[in-house]
Amino acid sequence: MGLYGERVGALSIVCKSSDVAVRVESLLKLVIRPMYSNPPIHGASIVATILKNSEMYHEWTIELKAMADRIISMRKQLFDALLQRGTPGDWSHIIKQIGMFTFTGLNSDQVTFMAKEFHIYMTADGRISMAGLSSRTIPHLADAIHAAVTGIN
Structure with missing residues (x-):
């Protein structure tokens, strides 16, 4: 929670x-x-x-590190998936940014396309929660981004 x-x-x-x-x-x-x-x-x-509480604090730092590492892994997996698909553009910002969210660089038309065609939702400015991704959902997201970038200007 x-x-x-x-x-x-x-x-x-x-x-x-x-x-x-x-x-x-x-x-x-x-x-x-x-x-x-x-x-x-x-x-x-x-x-x-x-x-x-020192014991709780120690446990929290371990959990925090695990979550940060997982988010970094999701960034790398998404970056690699976009490269594998040959998605046009420089996607290095995905692995250079830090934190729970990524600004994808997608425009509002591309975001709308992804919602309608792939049922992937993000803010109109292209911000997406990296914490909400998993290794299982990354391929679908990468397919959607690729389709949006290649099909919508």
Whole structure:
């Protein structure tokens, strides 16, 4: 399940001085206050529990590394699959990017084509979740990207 649905996040800002930090914090509070009245606390309490317990923290770092390695593997598999199909374009950005998501470089027409013809869904700007892929689904995605790139400008 994880924390994905809990909307846990962090923002770090480095300031030149404590005076600047106080002003930045004040401005951030003014900006964020209208967005929510009371921020969710459940996810934050889960994170605090894990970070404060050395055994849980150690287990979390192992799981985090495993997930990061899996996402890197999905990137490499997708990149290789596109090369194997001879998909036009430079796809190296897929393996150069980091994180859970990849900007494929597909345009909105290509994204729409993939949804209609292959039932593959992503944001209109071509962003796709690498964490949602598996070795089993990569060939289908690569086929769809290849068809979209070769058939839709």
